[in-house]
Amino acid sequence: MRQDKIILGIDPGTNIMGYGAIHIIGNDIRLLGAGIISMEKLKDQPLKMKRIFESTIDLLEQFKPDELSIEAPFFGKNVQSMLKLGRAQGIAIAAALVRGVPIFEYSPKKIKQSVTGNGNATKEQVAAMLQKIVSLPPRSPLSPKGREPERKAFDFTELKYLDSTDALGAAICHYFHDGMQSVRNSSQSGNKKVSGWKAFLAENPGRNTSPQPLSSGRGAKT
Template identity: 50%
Template structure:
């Protein structure tokens, strides 16, 4: 945003550029999908919203995908993010689990793409490394570091929601990565490897 102050007959005396960006981070799952929305203003991070999408009550995988798409679309319409950051697909031994989680990620991405929002993918290890300095950090360690970064207390009831925040902050920290896959947008992409261990560490995320 450009702010100008006129002097005399309109000569510009000063100009101040204030940078502002809203990022939505999404932690996709077929039982619980977490999300976090942050605002970056003059390099200062503030939390806008975070929460989870509960999916276990839906009887079919198709209904779960529909709910993810609808809720992520609602969040995008409400908070108008400039970019989306999302955990990237993993490569594990359970092909069925990979397929289901990949679909969950895909519909979240589709919600962003349908509104022209650039998408960025990060591995869980990269996200943990960015936030805590340790790619093998626990969820509790990630949440603790997020509280230090945001200077506020976060609920431990929905750890998948704090994961969503971590993904968004990771993207902010890697804002100079190569160009994104997003539809003509100015987002970034920093996809680093797979996350086969994720499925073993989080079996409750998949049906």
């Protein structure tokens, strides 16, 4: 059956929250939008939590996703940072629960593995691979003169923060993971349906999928 669904990815944070929305139509992955929600000017933690909740609700209303994919907090040495990220993730999840949107969580390593094939890939390599995987929405209708308006390809290097590409990576990871679940289910029923990362490579032989680092210089999440 032909897929047609919208996935919203979120990379939680108390200073910067990244988001990225994709529309899956068949085997095509179309970019709906990506960006960040900044809370750097808010010094009070409760105000940041309020901003995260309200912003997530706004994103859910804007993109109307069928599913939410969120990055799990990274377990590092800084306990305070882990606690803050956990709060941010919990607030975003609560917003999705309020709207009745199914939630899926993936570790940073799992997301990198799904997007690039390397669980230890850099953020720049993830962004570079997304540049090759994600396509733009269809062109707008013909102008009165019968000419299509010129469109520039979306350049991920234009994104100020890598948090937005991390969020897109979470959405892509869920798409591939969901596809592999379909493979398992169809295999059990005797079908030979193939989906996920390997299927994407097989169906898009012209794509150069070797990750290349992008020029950085963008802010990182704290």
